[in-house]
Amino acid sequence: MSLEGKVAIVTGSSRGIGRGMAIALAQAGANVVVVGRTENSEKSRIPGTIHETVEEIKALRAGKAIAVRCDVTKPDEVEALMKQALDAFGRIDVLINNAGGSSTPSTIMDTPVYRWLNVMNLNINGVFLCCKLALPHMIKQQAGSIINVSSGAAVSTSPQMAAYNTSKAALERLSLVLAEEVRSHNISVVAYRPGRVRSQGAEYVFAKDFDWTGWDDIHACGPSTVWLAQQTAKTFTGQVVDRGGFGKTWGPKG
Numbered sequence: 123m124s125l126e127g128k129v130a131i132v133t134g135s136s137r138g139i140g141r142g143m144a145i146a147l148a149q150a151g152a153n154v155v156v157v158g159r160t161e162n163s164e165k166s167r168i169p170g171t172i173h174e175t176v177e178e179i180k181a182l183r184a185g186k187a188i189a190v191r192c193d194v195t196k197p198d199e200v201e202a203l204m205k206q207a208l209d210a211f212g213r214i215d216v217l218i219n220n221a222g223g224s225s226t227p228s229t230i231m232d233t234p235v236y237r238w239l240n241v242m243n244l245n246i247n248g249v250f251l252c253c254k255l256a257l258p259h260m261i262k263q264q265a266g267s268i269i270n271v272s273s274g275a276a277v278s279t280s281p282q283m284a285a286y287n288t289s290k291a292a293l294e295r296l297s298l299v300l301a302e303e304v305r306s307h308n309i310s311v312v313a314y315r316p317g318r319v320r321s322q323g324a325e326y327v328f329a330k331d332f333d334w335t336g337w338d339d340i341h342a343c344g345p346s347t348v349w350l351a352q353q354t355a356k357t358f359t360g361q362v363v364d365r366g367g368f369g370k371t372w373g374p375k376g
């Protein structure tokens with residue numbers, strides 16, 4: 123149980139990659155704060171609620187978990203999230219900024235301003251806010267790990283994806299700058315590209331007859347996430363990592 127006694131916040135863990143990460147962290151012994159906006163599946167177009175993730179963790183008899191409803195783009199809600207995490211578990215060791223998403227593909231000229239702003243708000247501003255409000259607690263502890271979930275899109279020039287690609291490129295830069303800013307406090311910061319994962323969000327976006335060959339399930343990011351969650355600035359920081367390279371180009375030495 124390598125994360126025994128540690129407390130991890132996972133944004134966007136009502137479903138998809140975030141749910142897989144939350145479960146893996148709990149199985150490694152962490153107490154997990156499951157974060158998202160969906161509390162009731164009947165009110166959502168996409169399956170998955172924060173309470174279902176907590177129930178799944180409880181059923182596995184893994185670490186403890188609580189559900190916190192929070193929109194990561196809202197400063198007052200993120201502030202309340204940190205307070206609830208501290209009230210429940212007394213510390214914050216790991217922050218996974220996984221909540222993220224895209225919008226309907228469109229050229230820059232055809233992208234309505236509100237859609238551009240929505241993607242930036244979620245993928246960049248939400249991450250900035252969660253980092254800003256979790257860091258004072260990690261600094262107090264002089265240790266911590268922040269994992270910002272990026273994408274190969276950060277280096278893609280595919281047309282009609284400018285908002286998503288740009289937001290993930292910016293997220294990677296934010297991660298690298300932050301890593302330098304908090305290095306002296308022994309806090310690790312990385313940007314993590316999960317590769318292709320058949321999440322509930324992906325299933326919702328792609329056509330019913332989409333060919334999922336080569337896509338992994340939501341638990342595929344578990345081992346690499348648990349390893350990253352154990353890192354501090356003394357051991358591993360300031361990197362952009364691909365899940366596919368875990369154990370090969372980065373991660374535990376064989």
Ligand SMILES: NC(=O)c1ccc[n+]([C@@H]2O[C@H](COP(=O)([O-])OP(=O)(O)OC[C@H]3O[C@@H](n4cnc5c(N)ncnc54)[C@H](OP(=O)(O)O)[C@@H]3O)[C@@H](O)[C@H]2O)c1
Nearest residue numbers: 134136138139158159160193194221222273318319321323
């Ligand atoms: N799937 C892939 O192949 C893939 C590849 C590369 C990168 N990624 C990245 O991996 C991350 C997760 O993707 P996914 O495929 O697992 O997506 P998903 O199934 O659509 O899940 C997205 C999660 O983000 C949460 N979320 C969205 N907006 C939020 C907000 N304003 N506040 C709080 N939570 C919010 C959603 O919860 P609520 O709706 O309940 O709020 C949900 O839990 C994203 O950052 C994505 O860009 C995914």
